[in-house]
Amino acid sequence: MTVMTTDRQLPRVLVVDDEAPLARLVSAYLERDGFAVESVADGLMAVELVRRWNPAVVVLDLGLPGMDGIEVCRAVRAFSDCYIVMLTARVQEPDRLKGLLVGADDYVIKPFSPKELVARVRVMLRRPRQADEPVIEVGALRVDVAGREVHVDGAPVDLTRIEFDVLAALATRAQVVFTRRELIEEVWGPDWVGDDHLVDVHIGHVRRKLGDDAADPVFIKTVRGVGYRMGAGR
Template identity: 65%
Template sequence: MTSPTFRPYTAQPRPRVLVVDDELPLLELVAGYLERDGFDVETAVDGPSAVTKARDWSPAIIVLDVGLPAMDGIEVCRTVRTFTDCYIIMLTARVDEIDKLVGLSVGADDYLTKPFSPRELVARVRAMLRRPRPSEQVDVGGAAPLVFGSLRIDVAGREIHRSGEPVDLTRTEFDVLATLAGKSRIVFSRQQLIEEVWGDGWLSDPHLVDVHIGHLRRKIGDDPSSPVFIRTVRGVGYQMGAGA
């Protein structure tokens, strides 16, 4: 069996949003708000059809409910991440942190807990599409990769290598790492990282930064009990280290 072809998201004239939820009234409400705000919207009511539409339609953002029939949102997110790096906002009716962290561990960028305001969701979608990229904030054309010990970060090419081996990161994980690496002398607070990566006015939980840092450390082989790449500065935040 051949592995799926990874297709990075490319901009569309009207940003595409795929909304996935088996609660039809909520699905129609959210889709209506997004359409009125100028988005091109497709919908799905179960996991398999969500994966198919994500592959065939190439949305910019997927709004994805956790509790789906046939194939839950966690598995949909994991599958979608094999062929696209579009943004994913998870929706959950369960408020415990485990559900939120599990969703983010398979590549989600953000979450909303039900019930939520459709206007807040639209605002988050808008803010997510406005997110500045580290490669867009500075002129990186022809810039040498950033090297921290065995870790090599090509900001322009959006590629990471550890000891010569490629590291697979989500868009958000890459942006967090590139931000830390690009200003390695700075200790970033959670709020500063949010402003750099997510942009001003971002509405989500600042502790999402901790979740993404945890995933980054795991993927780049940085022992959280004794990290050498991403240092925790107690009471302040995070800083890029020299590496090993």
């Protein structure tokens, strides 16, 4: 394990990659940009360090030996809502989206620019919520934007940070139909580059957790050929 810095006042990023030169390069760029960084090359160690160190962001290689990135992501999602950026050398869409299906928030295809990766991490953490933001009710759905809490029929719903941000973007402008690109700019930031269909994956996660029927949703509606908007609820 390589410890770059452990300043408690800096946002924490865990880099998980068994390619030592790449891990050192990414860690150096992150540290230079003001992050506290730790780096490990092993999936089991990564899960344990997320538990102990509680990073804000995990940069996670998909192709780890042994416990691979998919397994690590699934294990981390069982107890943490930290942001997860998946690194993948696989260019086919099913491979690129596989991490998103188990809870990753974003992905970057190798080879990549370390500056681009740092920019994505920075954008993820640049989403402060104002204390005067509303509590929105859509039928049985209640979204507390400032408190970052969601309830359906009074029961709490456990969303990841990205899932919450997608839902909050839709709920705060319930009459607006968002294209995929508009949701990406709202949630991931205008500099994000990649496959717009990652929005569909996160919408699917949110619908499932809200108990929304994908065939006939009441909370998040699909506007054919355009994008998504909030429904009337139930």
